[in-house]
Amino acid sequence: QVQLMESGGGLVQAGGSLRLSCAASGRIFKMNTMGWYRQAPGKQRELVATITNRGSTNYADSVKGRFTISRDNAENTVYLQMNSLKPEDTAVYYCNLRVVITPSSYWGQGTQVTVSS
Numbered sequence: 001q002v003q004l005m006e007s008g009g010g011l012v013q014a015g016g017s018l019r020l021s022c023a024a025s026g027r028i029f030k031m032n033t034m035g036w037y038r039q040a041p042g043k044q045r046e047l048v049a050t051i052t053n054r055g056s057t058n059y060a061d062s063v064k065g066r067f068t069i070s071r072d073n074a075e076n077t078v079y080l081q082m083n084s085l086k087p088e089d090t091a092v093y094y095c096n097l098r099v100v101i102t103p104s105s106y107w108g109q110g111t112q113v114t115v116s117s
Contacts, residue, residue, distance in 0.1 A: 001027065002097055005108065006093070009093060014085060014087055017081070017084075017085065021076045022036075022095030028076055029117065031099065033098045034097050037093070038113075039091055049069040053073060066084045087115045089113075089115060091113060
């Protein structure tokens with residue numbers, strides 16, 4: 001099994017920054033994609049950004065140029081640096097680890113990000 005532990009959420013004013021972290025533990029297949037998704041009240045969960053174990057990244061259009069995803073393969077940790085935050089970025093942010101070959105997908109418990117105007 002794989003466990004994901006997120007940290008770094010909180011309350012920030014518009015224009016501010018936050019950095020989310022997600023540490024994976026357990027039986028982790030090296031060839032994986034880690035990522036961040038978010039869910040705002042009354043909305044479906046949506047992709048924010050993903051990064052493969054080789055460093056290939058993918059971003060939602062709404063966060064391009066403001067958010068940066070990175071990872072430390074040795075520590076099985078993924079980060080999301082969020083700059084120029086907007087009130088519409090307010091959501092619960094979930095960490096995800098996906099292994100295509102198995103296939104399997106794991107989720108963290110979520111961390112709240114609130115951006116005040």
